[in-house]
Amino acid sequence: MVKIIVAGAAGRMGRAVLKAASHDAEIKIAGAFERADSPFLGRDVGELIGEKSVDVPVHPDVRECIDAGDVLIDFTQPAATAFHVKSAVQAKCAVVIGTTGLTEETLRKIREAAKKIPIVQSPNMSVGVNVLFRLIRTAAEKLDENFDVEILEHHHRQKKDAPSGTAYELARQIADARGKSLDSAAVYGRKGETAARKPGAIGIHAVRGGDVAGDHTVLFLGEGERLELTHRASSREAFARGALAAAKFVAKKSSGLFTVQDVLGL
Numbered sequence: 001m002v003k004i005i006v007a008g009a010a011g012r013m014g015r016a017v018l019k020a021a022s023h024d025a026e027i028k029i030a031g032a033f034e035r036a037d038s039p040f041l042g043r044d045v046g047e048l049i050g051e052k053s054v055d056v057p058v059h060p061d062v063r064e065c066i067d068a069g070d071v072l073i074d075f076t077q078p079a080a081t082a083f084h085v086k087s088a089v090q091a092k093c094a095v096v097i098g099t100t101g102l103t104e105e106t107l108r109k110i111r112e113a114a115k116k117i118p119i120v121q122s123p124n125m126s127v128g129v130n131v132l133f134r135l136i137r138t139a140a141e142k143l144d145e146n147f148d149v150e151i152l153e154h155h156h157r158q159k160k161d162a163p164s165g166t167a168y169e170l171a172r173q174i175a176d177a178r179g180k181s182l183d184s185a186a187v188y189g190r191k192g193e194t195a196a197r198k199p200g201a202i203g204i205h206a207v208r209g210g211d212v213a214g215d216h217t218v219l220f221l222g223e224g225e226r227l228e229l230t231h232r233a234s235s236r237e238a239f240a241r242g243a244l245a246a247a248k249f250v251a252k253k254s255s256g257l258f259t260v261q262d263v264l265g266l
Contacts, residue, residue, distance in 0.1 A: 002251045003030035005069035010040040013075035016236040019049045031065030066091045071247040082106045085113045094250045097121040100165030118253035122260040123165025125242030130260045132231045136218050140177035147220040150203040154215040162206035171202050
């Protein structure tokens with residue numbers, strides 16, 4: 001049985017992970033924590049997710065509970081994630097990171113930490129999206145630059161980063177498959193006389209509104225035909241299930257940086 005610690009326990013993804021974990025026979029909830037000013041501190045995790053008591057309180061600091069777990073699951077904010085990873089290294093605890101909007105500095109810290117502990121880090125934990133990564137890479141390899149590429153992502157109104165980490169990864173996979181630098185190929189929205197496409201451009205567009213868990217569409221647009229590949233997440237349960245699968249995978253490792261595609265054997 002894999003013992004997990006959940007960061008941001010009262011957040012949307014924290015609750016989703018805890019809820020899924022409470023129904024997974026291979027997972028034990030060993031700890032949970034929130035910000036020091038959270039009104040949920042001290043409450044039982046079961047109460048937080050509408051389940052029976054699991055006799056695990058919500059702590060105000062990762063360091064108060066990390067020693068109890070095998071894997072820390074983190075869907076919080078970039079600055080917080082960097083601190084949590086540092087704490088995990090000290091506790092020799094594996095980490096699953098679903099936080100998006102990570103800075104290059106935080107990614108560097110994650111790579112350094114992965115030399116000492118095992119980490120799964122991905123911009124999207126869902127099985128379907130990770131299969132989409134593989135599919136769009138194949139499409140980008142087979143469809144040359146006569147096919148223009150546009151990426152459209154839609155998330156709930158409260159999502160802070162834009163475009164999404166998933167959209168970036170989709171674009172990166174396409175650029176890499178075509179032997180290009182994403183920095184030079186990416187175009188983020190269009191306005192005015194900049195609207196005409198340049199050869200090889202990868203358009204990336206973010207939509208924010210409602211309670212959308214996450215929709216991503218990649219369009220390959222040719223002359224007289226187009227290919228559209230879409231993934232729609234109807235709830236955060238898909239991300240939570242992927243995170244738990246990643247926890248089971250990374251708990252068996254000693255060190256290294258992995259993705260969900262590694263978890264799925266893709």
